[in-house]
Amino acid sequence: MEVLFTFLPNEGMQQSIIRDFPEADFHFAYKDKSKLPTADILVTYGEDLDDEDISNANNLKWIMVVSAGIEKMPREAIAKRGITVSNVRGIHKTPMGESVLGHLLALKRSLPEIYKNQRDHKWERKFRSTELFGSTALILGPGAIGSEIGRLLQAFGVMTIGCNRSGNQADHMNEMISFDELLGKLPEADIVISVLPSTAETKYLLGIEHFKAMKQEAVFMNFGRGDLVKEEVLIEAMNEGMITYAVLDVFEQEPLAEDHPFWGMNNVIVSPHVSSKSGMYVERAMEVFLPNLRKWLDGIQDPTNLVNMEKGY
């Protein structure tokens, strides 16, 4: 059984994996797919595969994607071959929950002003700080990450409204609505947070009418995928001051061009797709992968967090 990693866990982790699974052959090859034709299992960030790779990977039975998004994968080719795909659903919930709360609290408690006044050596107490307490947040995509955000928001006394396709109950949501009910509910939200993946149903889900429906004091946060809303829509909404702040961790085109208008807009926070970053990342991914690998080698070829390549999530 050959297992190919196209990224490098640290040396100590590689040694411990080799030691714990003597029945498998491991190849740790950074961005190197030369061993793919003989690999049975591929462990990848999911951004390095094309149709040709899949047709050459004759033995491949399982792709473990060590990230949440699978939109860069050759989904049709993988589905046609019947290759099992699983991911690390939920692995981002801790760092992303902390990033979302960090950005929100920073804005409520005037941290950008505090930092700026420090640069200017200015003791200035006249800015207006507000509280997260008592707000209402609408969370688009209350899955593993969204419900962790909901849990943290509730600890701060925030009322949470989850929004998904079905409107079916999700954890840590005081209320649930479906995508169909979104537009009508937006006027109630002080905070609108998306952690939606990119799918046919979420692409350009938000239009200018959604920003018009939000409160003028609202904060919009996109921590899911950039194609939730057309860039020109977001620019119009922010230029017109339809809402107070947009905090963006994802963009239609990444990296953002140096002359992109978002950089200079004082009601937009640009975060360079880093909200899931954490020193704990690979360690947590291995905590998902290795028990599944053990089961697989024992003949139970049913990893957790299966991804349907046709649906895209």
Next chain:
Amino acid sequence: MEVLFTFLPNEGMQQSIIRDFPEADFHFAYKDKSKLPTADILVTYGEDLDDEDISNANNLKWIMVVSAGIEKMPREAIAKRGITVSNVRGIHKTPMGESVLGHLLALKRSLPEIYKNQRDHKWERKFRSTELFGSTALILGPGAIGSEIGRLLQAFGVMTIGCNRSGNQADHMNEMISFDELLGKLPEADIVISVLPSTAETKYLLGIEHFKAMKQEAVFMNFGRGDLVKEEVLIEAMNEGMITYAVLDVFEQEPLAEDHPFWGMNNVIVSPHVSSKSGMYVERAMEVFLPNLRKWLDGIQDPTNLVNMEKGY
């Protein structure tokens, strides 16, 4: 019964107070103590009184201090006259809890770098973000504010150690220690937060040995009073890099002078004593005061949150 306010609740609130308490005469006089000689009750931020005021205030029986600190009050004169003093203990817990968590999450999730790179129009993902999750926090002064901070930290998976004079149990602390045990416990803490008031026992409680005992990765936050640690001690600790960050909301001398070294230190965050600021402040203070005023007028002269002028808390 005359009630003097030396600050101004907004017009609507003044009217509603006058309407709800027809049996009392209210004077709303911004920083104006001319009605003090006849006032029975004084509602004040606690920074506008001296010995002479107290000796002239012949009718004064109750001072309601609409802040947490009473160190600027003429305590001896008030104690000698037997005037009841009460405060708004706990009123700061929501904004201060949010400020503390906001600053911590901002540092863990690299918000200062993200803001800086935005100013430079620079898409840079190579900074190192970490997590609050799994840390240990030592909270000096786990009273109303400190235990609210403990509650929020626990929601983020932080282990909390409370530290007070007695070591007696406090809310939302996984462990409690006394001041005597502090030095020995500091090496375990990733975060050290003080919300201690200024008293004889807390003045200069921390010396250079405490900073030497902390982890090099530790973050120290002073959100209590500036005289917890001598300024020169803090400057030495940060210049020597004994810990990673100090986040300071309070200082020995406020405002901080324009040429003070703290402003320019890249491991110090200067917050100009604003962590308790909130648009909800006066409203919450009145939620404490008005029920106590009702009881007082009904003959029950026993307001909540009594302050002992001799002990100073």
